Structures are given as structure tokens and as C-alpha cells.
Amino acid sequence: MDPSESLESQLRSLPLRPPSQHLDERVLASRPQPIGAIWSGRQIPLWAAVSVSLLMLIAGVFVGRSVRTVLPDAMGTVAGAGNHTRINLLAEDSSRPPDGTVGLHTRPAGNPFDLTQTAVEFITSPDRAVVQISEGNDL
Amino acid sequence: MPKPDDPLADIYHEWRQQLFTCALAITRCQARAEDAIQQAFYQMFRRDDRPNHLKAYVFRVVRNAALDQLRRHEAPSQPLSEFIFDPRVGPDESAEMRECRQRVIVGLLGLNIDERETIVQHVYGGLTFQEISDVREVPRGTVVSWYRRGLQKLRETWEQVNGPV
Numbered sequence A: 001m002d003p004s005e006s007l008e009s010q011l012r013s014l015p016l017r018p019p020s021q022h023l024d025e026r027v028l029a030s031r032p033q034p035i036g037a038i039w040s041g042r043q044i045p046l047w048a049a050v051s052v053s054l055l056m057l058i059a060g061v062f063v064g065r066s067v068r069t070v071l072p073d074a075m076g077t078v079a080g081a082g083n084h085t086r087i088n089l090l091a092e093d094s095s096r097p098p099d100g101t102v103g104l105h106t107r108p109a110g111n112p113f114d115l116t117q118t119a120v121e122f123i124t125s126p127d128r129a130v131v132q133i134s135e136g137n138d139l
Numbered sequence B: 001m002p003k004p005d006d007p008l009a010d011i012y013h014e015w016r017q018q019l020f021t022c023a024l025a026i027t028r029c030q031a032r033a034e035d036a037i038q039q040a041f042y043q044m045f046r047r048d049d050r051p052n053h054l055k056a057y058v059f060r061v062v063r064n065a066a067l068d069q070l071r072r073h074e075a076p077s078q079p080l081s082e083f084i085f086d087p088r089v090g091p092d093e094s095a096e097m098r099e100c101r102q103r104v105i106v107g108l109l110g111l112n113i114d115e116r117e118t119i120v121q122h123v124y125g126g127l128t129f130q131e132i133s134d135v136r137e138v139p140r141g142t143v144v145s146w147y148r149r150g151l152q153k154l155r156e157t158w159e160q161v162n163g164p165v
Helices: A003-012 A022-029 A035-039 A046-070 B007-027 B030-045 B054-072 B095-109 B113-124 B129-136 B140-162
Strands: A087-089 A101-106 A117-125 A128-136
Touching (some): A003 B140, A022 B007, B007 B030, B007 B113, B030 B054, B054 B129, B113 B140
Antiparallel strands (some): A087 A128
16 A cells, blocks of 8 residues: 555544534524524414404404593593583683684794694684684693 | 525535534634634625535635634634544544554644645545645645645654654
8 A cells, every 4th residue: 555545544544523513503593594484484373363363452442442531522521531621712702713714823822832822813804803712731 | 494405504514524624723722613614604605606616615715714713813822732633532442543643643733834734624624636726726736745745744753653654
């Protein structure tokens, strides 16, 4: 046998240090995962999907009902929370808007962020206008 | 889990031991050799332009990552005394085999870097001379020259202790 081949065979006979067992996981985990693969193989059971849907439906109904009870109705009162008026008109005879077109809708305090007061100018005739000032929390 | 038809994953599974040995011969540190392999595959998995000869390409990228590990970190304070060989003593390993391994280690570490790496790549990495030439981007004749010279030095070291091979 050629001396070089003999030496090579002796070199090859020596066992090599193996890599650690975690190397496979590290290398293969470094592959970029397509987005679809994140959910592949993770099927949600039908009973779980139906249960969650029902819970969300029931919660939605309750939340809707509770929100609806605190909203003022068209007359400015709060349904189901007593009959107190939340919108107080400053002028006693201004419970209903005067006849005429709305000429100006402003904030009388001068502060555009003051949402507690509003002034509506009704033009009732060519030489007459009525200003109705309202205040409240829900204007 | 990776797709079984991914050629890079196939190359890894087939050549993982050889890749690790070649990286270990450069870094002389197991953790850094594994870091280099992971870093190399992280880069390669994200590249679309893979060459046709994938094996030489993978070995080249892993080698570059190992050299990068060597540049970025200081040399290990305690390089592996067993070099690339398994330090675990098998049940049937005789004292003679242990001594043989030690002489090979001393002989390999006595070579210059090019000769040592060429012998490791050819004998333990399973690379042909042409593949080593591609991996290291040097002419094939240079690779053959490094290999023959390194083997000659190893034989001389061996014969000084054990007599003619």
C-alpha cells in the first residue's frame, strides 16, 4: 500500500468530535417560515370555535343593551334612568325651536372646545332673529 | 419542520459532521464552530441566488463564518486539546489508539494553517481537491501542493516515533 494512503487511512480511523444535539434545532430553526406555515397544522376544534363565537355574541348583546340604556332619547331625556332632563334650555319659552331657518350655530363661550353650551340663531323674518342658547353635557 | 425537498437542508443533514469538523479546525472552540454553522445557514436560507454546486458553496460560507468568528473574538483561552477529535474514550479504545490520536493531533497542529486546513478538508471534510479549490478560491495545484507537503510532514513526524508507515 502507498505510504500516503496508509497514513490517510490511519487518519480517517480516528473518531471525530460530534456537534452538539442542539445544532440541528438551531440551524433548521433559522429557516425563514412562510406566513402560512405558522398556522399550518394548528387546526382549531369546531367546538372551541363555536363556543367562542357564542360567547362573543352574548357579550355583544349585553354590551349593546347596557350602552343603549344610557343614551339620551330624541327628547333629551335618559331612558330608564329617571325622567330628569339632561339638556336645560336657558329661556323658558324655548322648549321648542322657533320657526325659521338656522342662521348660525356657535359656541357662545367663545371656546370651540367648550361642549357644554351652544347657541343657535334662528332667522324668523327678514328683520328678526331669535338666539336660543342651550347648555348641558350632551350637546 | 423544514421541507424535505429543500436542497440546503439536505446538504446540512448529509454533511453536518464534516461541516462541523472543518469549522472546528478553524475556531478550535465547539461553541464558536456551531455559531458559525448556524450563522452561515441563517444567511444561506435567506439568499435566492444559490449556485449550482451547492456543496462547495455551503462549505465556503461556513468557512467564512468560522473565520469571521475567529476575527470577531479573541482566540479561545483554552483551545480544545483534542483538536477535531472525539475526546470520549470508547470502551474498545486501547492505550495505543489514544497515543496514535495524540501524535496525529501534535502532527496536525505542527503544520502551517494552509496545510492543516487542506488535510482536514480533504480527509475529514470529504472534499475533493477541486472542491477545496472552489471553497478557498485558490488554484487546484496549490491545494494539491499544500496537501502533499502537509502529509509529508505528518509522515515524518509519525516515523520519528513509530518507525516507517
